[in-house]
Structure formats: C-alpha cells, structure tokens
Amino acid sequence: MTTQPQLSTRAQKVREHVQKLEAIPTPESSEPETSPLALSCGSFFERNYTEGERIAFELQRGEVGLIVARPNAGKTTLALNAALSLSVGKAFSALVEAGKSRKVLFVDGETRASRLKSDLQWLIKDFSSGEQQAVRQQLHLICDCEIDEQPLSLTIPEHFLALQAEVQRIKPDLIILDTMASLFHVFNENDNAEQNRRVWRPLQKLARQAEATILVTHHIGKRQSEEGSTPDKMYLGRGASSSAASARAVWTLDVDKATNITTLTLAKAKGKPEFETKLQLDSSRWFQELKLVTGKSSYDVLREKVTTEMTKKEIVLVMADTAKERQVESLLAQALSNGHLVKGKRGAYRPFTLETAVSSLPLDSANE
Numbered sequence: 001m002t003t004q005p006q007l008s009t010r011a012q013k014v015r016e017h018v019q020k021l022e023a024i025p026t027p028e029s030s031e032p033e034t035s036p037l038a039l040s041c042g043s044f045f046e047r048n049y050t051e052g053e054r055i056a057f058e059l060q061r062g063e064v065g066l067i068v069a070r071p072n073a074g075k076t077t078l079a080l081n082a083a084l085s086l087s088v089g090k091a092f093s094a095l096v097e098a099g100k101s102r103k104v105l106f107v108d109g110e111t112r113a114s115r116l117k118s119d120l121q122w123l124i125k126d127f128s129s130g131e132q133q134a135v136r137q138q139l140h141l142i143c144d145c146e147i148d149e150q151p152l153s154l155t156i157p158e159h160f161l162a163l164q165a166e167v168q169r170i171k172p173d174l175i176i177l178d179t180m181a182s183l184f185h186v187f188n189e190n191d192n193a194e195q196n197r198r199v200w201r202p203l204q205k206l207a208r209q210a211e212a213t214i215l216v217t218h219h220i221g222k223r224q225s226e227e228g229s230t231p232d233k234m235y236l237g238r239g240a241s242s243s244a245a246s247a248r249a250v251w252t253l254d255v256d257k258a259t260n261i262t263t264l265t266l267a268k269a270k271g272k273p274e275f276e277t278k279l280q281l282d283s284s285r286w287f288q289e290l291k292l293v294t295g296k297s298s299y300d301v302l303r304e305k306v307t308t309e310m311t312k313k314e315i316v317l318v319m320a321d322t323a324k325e326r327q328v329e330s331l332l333a334q335a336l337s338n339g340h341l342v343k344g345k346r347g348a349y350r351p352f353t354l355e356t357a358v359s360s361l362p363l364d365s366a367n368e
Contacts, residue, residue, distance in 0.1 A: 069253035087138035109182030200246035
C-alpha cells in the first residue's frame with residue numbers, strides 16, 4: 001500500500017491556489033459584460049427612445065420641478081388647484097392641460113389634517129357629483145403623518161422608503177411635496193452637496209422609478225442685492241442654488257398686495273422661453289387667469305367700465321368678455337377694499353370721488 005507523499009505547507013498553499021484558479025469560469029462561460037457608459041453617435045441614433053408624456057407644470061414623467069414663493073403667497077392653494085384639476089381632467093391656467101383623469105399624491109408637511117379637509121371640501125363645493133367622485137378616487141393625501149412617533153421627514157431613510165412603498169402602491173402620475181423645508185430636514189440648507197445628496201438625487205431616482213412627475217414647493221429666500229441688482233428668478237428659492245439647478249422646471253409665484261394680483265412665472269424650463277401669467281384668487285379659493293386687454297388687467301378694465309352707478313348684474317354683463325361672474329365678484333370686493341369703488345345703500349357700485357365720499361357720510365358729519 002503506497003501512501004501519498006506529504007506536501008510541505010508552502011506546496012499545499014500553492015496547490016489550493018491553483019485549484020481556485022481552475023474553478024474560475026473561462027471568458028466564454030462567464031456572464032456578459034455590462035453595457036459601456038458611452039455610445040458612438042451611430043449606436044445612439046439606432047436606439048429607440050420614447051418621448052416622455054407631459055403631465056403638468058411643463059414636466060414629463062420622470063422629471064422633478066420646483067415652485068417658489070413667499071409665505072402666504074398662495075403656493076399651496078395653487079398646488080391644490082392644479083392637483084384637483086388634474087384629478088378630474090380639467091385644464092388649469094398654464095399648468096394643467098385638459099385630458100383624462102389622473103392620479104395625484106399630495107404630501108403636506110405643514111397643514112393639520114382637519115384644516116386640509118375643510119380646504120379641499122371648500123375647493124370642490126362647485127364640482128359636479130361626477131367630478132367630486134373622481135377627486136375621492138384619484139387624489140391621495142399624506143398629511144399629519146408620523147412614523148414611529150416621528151413627524152414625516154424624507155431625509156430619514158426609513159421614511160423615504162415608506163414614501164416609495166406608497167408611490168409603488170398608488171402609482172400616481174403627479175406627486176406634490178409641500179414644502180421642502182417641512183419634509184426635508186438637512187443640517188445646512190445652503191450646502192449644495194448636502195441638498196443634492198439628501199434631496200434632489202433621491203427625488204430624481206424616485207421620479208424615474210415611478211415614472212411620475214414630482215413638484216416640490218419651496219419658500220423664497222431673503223433677497224440679497226449686489227449694487228442694486230436682484231437675483232435671477234430661478235434662484236429665488238431659499239438656500240442652496242442646487243435646488244434650482246437640479247429642477248427640470250422652476251416656477252415663481254409673487255402677489256402684489258396692493259391689487260391682490262398674482263404673477264406666475266416660468267423661470268426655467270428646457271426649450272421653453274420665460275413667460276408669465278396673471279392670476280387672481282376668487283372667493284372659492286381658485287386662481288383665475290386674468291385676460292389682458294391691450295395690456296390691461298381685468299382689474300384695470302373693471303375700473304374703466306364702472307364710470308357711473310351700476311349694479312353687479314350690469315357690471316357682470318359689461319365684463320363678460322374679460323372675466324367670469326365669480327371673478328367679477330372678487331374684483332369688486334378688491335376695488336371696495338382698495339377704495340377705488342364705493343357701494344351705495346341699494347347695492348349699486350360707483351367710482352370713488354370726493355362727492356361720493358361726502359354723500360356717503362351721515363348728514364351730521366356732512367354738515368360739519
């Protein structure tokens with residue numbers, strides 16, 4: 001009986017190493033190599049790429065946009081107007097085109113659930129029964145949310161994963177995050193690297209994976225001027241400039257306190273020139289687009305039309321080509337508040353003059 005010769009420790013290690021090498025598959029049997037990062041222009045042209053479907057806010061599926069405004073300028077109301085319009089397939093200003101009813105996920109990081117409920121009920125009070133049913137089915141809400149007794153914060157990995165799971169379940173066409181400051185908690189909002197890493201890259205990945213459009217609302221920062229200049233509109237958002245740079249489209253919302261006329265501006269969109277539209281909030285909390293007549297707003301037209309004492313019905317008739325009845329009511333209320341019109345005892349409106357001011361005073365006051 002012969003025995004195998006004993007191998008030295010070094011020889012044994014060499015033998016084991018050879019056996020490992022022999023176990024490695026040859027290139028013919030190995031997995032195919034990953035696709036190259038770069039393509040020749042010819043290969044690029046040969047591939048089929050589908051054009052993304054535009055959902056809202058000049059954004060296609062898989063894209064992330066930003067809307068910035070000062071506090072109480074109406075960005076949440078504007079976002080809700082757009083969300084409700086999209087859910088029932090109605091056009092809304094320059095933001096939403098008429099079409100089929102779509103699913104919307106609205107994530108509110110600021111409003112209490114009871115207040116959001118009453119706001120939504122007020123906004124849809126004039127909707128038809130069919131439209132209200134569409135809202136109930138198509139609009140989804142995350143509000144007053146806590147996970148493990150912590151308020152929702154999308155910079156916490158577990159919270160972001162929970163949002164991803166909801167997006168996968170609902171499959172929304174549009175996701176609105178209101179607001180960046182309340183939903184993304186960062187150490188330094190002026191740090192571009194941190195904003196990119198903890199806010200924009202995760203959102204861009206989520207938008208692509210879900211094939212959804214994402215809109216983030218954000219506050220305008222303190223205006224800083226250098227030698228009297230003002231910053232570019234797309235960079236008005238508070239904190240790091242990477243927010244505007246990372247967004248596919250940037251909208252700004254600014255309200256004139258004197259006239260209550262809101263200017264909505266598209267400050268950035270690839271392939272689109274900057275443009276703006278004038279809006280006014282009516283009594284139902286819907287933004288109505290103001291039609292310009294020879295460069296004049298609906299408010300200016302109203303002041304020009306009401307030159308004598310007129311009833312509301314008469315004013316609605318003369319304003320028919322410029323504004324709807326509900327918008328005329330809002331314009332009249334604004335004109336009364338601004339002192340441009342006065343209202344008589346019989347409910348008629350007339351321009352403010354010294355004579356109308358004196359005639360509206362009590363007799364004792366007028367005779368003093």
